[in-house]
Amino acid sequence: MTDGAIFLLTDRPDRSSALETILNTVGRCEVVAGDQKPSPGARPVAIVSDLTLSRRESVGRLRALLPSGPVARPGAIAGQAGRIPIICLMRSTSDQDLRQARDLGATVCLPAYTSPHVVAQVIRDQVAARDETASSVSGQGIVRATEALTGLFAGAREGGLTLGVVEAGLTPILAAVREGGLTRWLDTVWTHDDATYQHCLLVAGVSAQFVNFLQFREQDRQHFVRAALLHDLGKARIPQAILNKPGRLDADEMEIMRTHPVIGYEILRDSGCDDATLGAVRHHHEMLDGSGYPDGLVGSAIGDTVRLLTICDIYAALTERRSYKEPMPVRDALAVLESMDTKLEAGLVRCFGDAMMAVAP
Numbered sequence: 570m571t572d573g574a575i576f577l578l579t580d581r582p583d584r585s586s587a588l589e590t591i592l593n594t595v596g597r598c599e600v601v602a603g604d605q606k607p608s609p610g611a612r613p614v615a616i617v618s619d620l621t622l623s624r625r626e627s628v629g630r631l632r633a634l635l636p637s638g639p640v641a642r643p644g645a646i647a648g649q650a651g652r653i654p655i656i657c658l659m660r661s662t663s664d665q666d667l668r669q670a671r672d673l674g675a676t677v678c679l680p681a682y683t684s685p686h687v688v689a690q691v692i693r694d695q696v697a698a699r700d701e702t703a704s705s706v707s708g709q710g711i712v713r714a715t716e717a718l719t720g721l722f723a724g725a726r727e728g729g730l731t732l733g734v735v736e737a738g739l740t741p742i743l744a745a746v747r748e749g750g751l752t753r754w755l756d757t758v759w760t761h762d763d764a765t766y767q768h769c770l771l772v773a774g775v776s777a778q779f780v781n782f783l784q785f786r787e788q789d790r791q792h793f794v795r796a797a798l799l800h801d802l803g804k805a806r807i808p809q810a811i812l813n814k815p816g817r818l819d820a821d822e823m824e825i826m827r828t829h830p831v832i833g834y835e836i837l838r839d840s841g842c843d844d845a846t847l848g849a850v851r852h853h854h855e856m857l858d859g860s861g862y863p864d865g866l867v868g869s870a871i872g873d874t875v876r877l878l879t880i881c882d883i884y885a886a887l888t889e890r891r892s893y894k895e896p897m898p899v900r901d902a903l904a905v906l907e908s909m910d911t912k913l914e915a916g917l918v919r920c921f922g923d924a925m926m927a928v929a930p
C-alpha cells in the first residue's frame with residue numbers, strides 16, 4: 570500500500586523546519602535532505618524543491634523522485650488532471666534555471682524567500698484545481714462510455730448493431746482512469762443504476778488501469794478496453810429478471826445466464842468484429858484447467874487477451890456493490906484471484922495485483 574506525502578527536497582535542511590511545519594498543516598510532510606531517499610512505499614502527492622537547480626546533482630535528485638506513470642508526467646500540459654503540484658523554490662530566476670525547472674515538470678516557480686504560508690496555499694490551490702479537473706474528466710468518461718454501451722445494447726437487443734458506437738467510448742475511458750484515477754472512476758460507476766452497464770463500465774475501468782500500468786501501446790490499450798466494454802454484450806438478450814435477480818441464480822437460471830458468451834460472440838461476428846475481440850467475448854469465462862465455459866478450452870488454447878480480460882472480469886465481479894452483497898475489499902479479491910492458480914495465469918495475476926495496489930485508496 571502506498572502512503573501519500575508532501576516531499577520537501579532540500580539541500581539546506583537547517584533552514585527548512587519552518588516550511589516543514591507549515592506543510593504539515595496541508596498533509597504529511599516528508600523532508601528528503603542531502604542524499605536521503607524517501608521512506609519505502611511513500612508516494613508524493615506534491616513535491617516542494619528547495620534545491621539549487623543549477624547543480625547537476627540537485628537536478629538528478631529531483632528527477633529521481635518524480636513519479637512515473639499516471640501520477641505525474643513532467644512536461645504534460647499545464648493544469649492536466651494527472652499532475653501533482655511540483656513547486657520549485659528558486660535561488661535564482663535566470664532564464665536557464667527557470668527553463669530547467671519547467672523541464673523538470675515544475676507547476677509553479679517561486680522565489681526561495683517566499684513565505685512558507687504562501688507555499689502551503691499554492692499547494693492547496695493546485696491540489697483543488699487538479700481534483701476538479703479529474704472529476705470532470707472522469708464524469709465525461711462515464712457519460713461517453715455509457716452512451717457507447719446504450720447504443721451497443723440497444724443494437725444487440727433490437728438488431729442492427731453498429732460497432733462504430735463503441736469507438737467513441739474508448740479514449741474517454743482510458744483518459745478518465747489515467748487522469749482522474751481508478752478510484753474516482755469506480756466511485757462514479759457505482760452510482761449507475763443498471764447492473765449490467767455498471768459491470769461493463771467497471772471491467773472497462775479496471776482493464777484501462779491494467780493496460781495503463783503495463784504501458785501497452787495506445788492502440789493496444791484501446792483494443793483491450795474495447796473488448797472489456799463488449800465482453801458481456803450477450804447479456805442484452807438475457808431476461809432482466811435473471812440479470813437483476815437480487816441473489817444467487819438457481820440451476821435453470823444459471824444455464825440461461827451461461828449462454829451470454831456465445832450470444833455476444835454471434836451478435837458481434839455478424840457485425841464484422843475482429844477475431845481477437847470475438848475470441849475475448851466468447852471465451853472470457855474459460856479457465857486454464859478446462860473448467861470454464863462455453864468450450865471448455867484448456868491452457869494454450871486460451872489466448873493472452875482472454876487471460877487478461879478474465880482476470881479483470883472476475884476481480885470486477887468480486888468487488889462489485891450489489892443490494893444483496895457488500896463489495897469485497899481489494900486485498901481479499903486479489904487473494905481470491907491468487908488462489909485460482911490452476912485456472913488463471915499466476916504471473917498475470919501478480920502483475921494485475923501490482924496494478925490495482927498502485928492505486929488502492
Ligand SMILES: [Fe+2]
Pocket residue numbers: 800801829853854
Ligand atoms: Fe461474462
Ligand SMILES: [Fe+2]
Pocket residue numbers: 768772800801882
Ligand atoms: Fe463480465
